[in-house]
Amino acid sequence: MGKRLLLVAAFSCHLAVVVAGAAELTTRLDGPVGRGLRFYDALSGAGDSYSFFAPSVGPQFQARFTLSTPQGARSEETLETGKSREVGLRLGNLTGEIYIVARRDDLRRAFLGALAANRLGAHPEANLVQVNVEEWVMPTMAEHRLGARPCWRSLYEASFVRTSYEATFVRTSMSRP
Amino acid sequence: MRLREAPALAIDACFRAVSVRPLAGLRVGLPLLLLVHLAWVSSDLLSLHGGNGIIPWELTGLLRDPWVPGLPTLASALLPLGISAPTAITFLLSCYAGGLLALALGFHTRVSAFLAWGLHLALITSGSASVYGVDQLANTFLFYLLVFPSGRAWTFQSRSASPRREKTIPVGCLRVMQAHLCVVYLAAGLFKAMGRQWWNGEAIWQVVSQPAFRTFDLGSLARHPWIPTLAGWVTLVVEIGYAFLIWPRRTRRAWVLAAMGLHLGVGLFMGLVFFSSVMVLLTCSLFLIPEEIQKEVQEVETVPEPAVA
Numbered sequence: 383m384g385k386r387l388l389l390v391a392a393f394s395c396h397l398a399v400v401v402a403g404a405a406e407l408t409t410r411l412d413g414p415v416g417r418g419l420r421f422y423d424a425l426s427g428a429g430d431s432y433s434f435f436a437p438s439v440g441p442q443f444q445a446r447f448t449l450s451t452p453q454g455a456r457s458e459e460t461l462e463t464g465k466s467r468e469v470g471l472r473l474g475n476l477t478g479e480i481y482i483v484a485r486r487d488d489l490r491r492a493f494l495g496a497l498a499a500n501r502l503g504a505h506p507e508a509n510l511v512q513v514n515v516e517e518w519v520m521p522t523m524a525e526h527r528l529g530a531r532p533c534w535r536s537l538y539e540a541s542f543v544r545t546s547y548e549a550t551f552v553r554t555s556m557s558r559p
Numbered sequence: 560m561r562l563r564e565a566p567a568l569a570i571d572a573c574f575r576a577v578s579v580r581p582l583a584g585l586r587v588g589l590p591l592l593l594l595v596h597l598a599w600v601s602s603d604l605l606s607l608h609g610g611n612g613i614i615p616w617e618l619t620g621l622l623r624d625p626w627v628p629g630l631p632t633l634a635s636a637l638l639p640l641g642i643s644a645p646t647a648i649t650f651l652l653s654c655y656a657g658g659l660l661a662l663a664l665g666f667h668t669r670v671s672a673f674l675a676w677g678l679h680l681a682l683i684t685s686g687s688a689s690v691y692g693v694d695q696l697a698n699t700f701l702f703y704l705l706v707f708p709s710g711r712a713w714t715f716q717s718r719s720a721s722p723r724r725e726k727t728i729p730v731g732c733l734r735v736m737q738a739h740l741c742v743v744y745l746a747a748g749l750f751k752a753m754g755r756q757w758w759n760g761e762a763i764w765q766v767v768s769q770p771a772f773r774t775f776d777l778g779s780l781a782r783h784p785w786i787p788t789l790a791g792w793v794t795l796v797v798e799i800g801y802a803f804l805i806w807p808r809r810t811r812r813a814w815v816l817a818a819m820g821l822h823l824g825v826g827l828f829m830g831l832v833f834f835s836s837v838m839v840l841l842t843c844s845l846f847l848i849p850e851e852i853q854k855e856v857q858e859v860e861t862v863p864e865p866a867v868a
Contacts, residue, residue, distance in 0.1 A: 404746035424627045427699030432746040437754025439765040467830045469603045472689035474771045479688035526781040
């Protein structure tokens with residue numbers, strides 16, 4: 383009976399964390415209790431929130447690269463170029479995460495530089511890369527009926543040149559939506 | 560007297576024996592889906608998770624919970640053995656695939672479930688910037704496969720290793736997973752209902768038009784806004800209704816079909832095939848596979864097994 387009581391208590395506590403997580407309460411808790419709950423959430427998934435595409439559909443992001451060679455040739459590509467849909471979706475999430483992180487001045491250069499270094503590594507012939515983090519702007523149905531069409535809007539732009547071993551930051555510009 | 564006995568009766572009710580088949584179905588299906596997914600993204604795994612991937616480990620460390628071990632932590636532990644980081648990643652991913660396969664086949668299910676869950680957790684921790692909802696759900700249900708006795712049926716173990724009397728689990732195990740799945744649907748539905756976009760069709764319009772999800776050119780939907788509006792309402796009804804109408808026997812099959820239809824639509828019009836497959840698997844294994852004990856097993860069954868072996 384004692385063991386059963388303990389198991390029922392454990393199940394009940396677990397489900398209570400599931401409900402609290404779904405209600406986005408666990409993320410608001412600070413201190414050791416909050417940290418402990420978030421750790422248990424990470425292990426068990428009990429404290430996750432499930433607001434998929436809710437309450438509204440968020441924007442889509444992409445990282446677009448313009449690569450230039452010393453001979454003056456230019457090419458464009460995105461992180462998703464040539465990837466499967468599943469990988470493309472994950473890369474889009476990654477760009478969205480970088481967009482959020484890049485709002486911090488101290489981290490922007492490191493994360494955009496990582497993207498630039500990745501592309502320069504894939505294109506040894508290029509010596510300059512311009513990184514554009516863009517947001518998909520989708521008109522509403524009413525706007526679409528009136529002729530508006532979706533487009534990519536630039537949020538961050540930075541250029542990097544190749545030195546012997548690494549991408550060196552040249553300049554950056556930002557446009558707030 | 561009866562009032563005094565009520566708590567004991569309630570606790571005993573949580574340990575009523577039910578068939579292990581729903582849990583076994585999940586144990587076979589989820590690892591197989593994760594294996595297919597692993598093969599699907601295998602050529603890009605090092606870009607997403609490797610030390611020299613799109614985001615190097617020095618930077619992924621800033622995005623993840625420092626208390627939860629990611630692939631870099633595990634790979635670093637192998638460095639003193641002379642194993643380089645890329646080799647360590649390949650080794651860990653191979654262990655992950657092996658764990659998933661062993662779990663699906665039912666070989667040493669507790670050990671293989673630990674391996675599959677632990678390495679899946681490490682993967683989603685180190686790749687936290689690129690994960691999405693389905694990774695959370697896979698982590699959750701791998702955790703249940705680890706904690707609950709999922710290896711009591713549909714395994715390749717010898718008959719003596721899994722006697723007939725063990726083909727049951729306490730109903731509490733099944734109810735915890737079922738309740739969790741209901742919370743997932745209810746929360747998803749209620750959060751959607753709080754936004755205007757799901758009531759006026761704009762959410763459906765936005766989703767099927769985003770390049771990441773677009774599978775067909777549905778620009779003509781703008782001229783027929785009632786279609787996305789109706790689709791939004793149906794999504795709300797199916798997701799919110801799931802938590803209540805999946806339980807009664809009279810509505811269960813209808814709601815399983817409705818949920819499958821919803822995910823078929825998500826797979827077809829948004830291209831989220833892996834997510835949809837996992838959601839259909841969860842509903843089918845937890846609510847469609849009968850939990851009633853088969854007659855011949857019921858005759859042998861006398862004492863229910865403990866919840867956590």
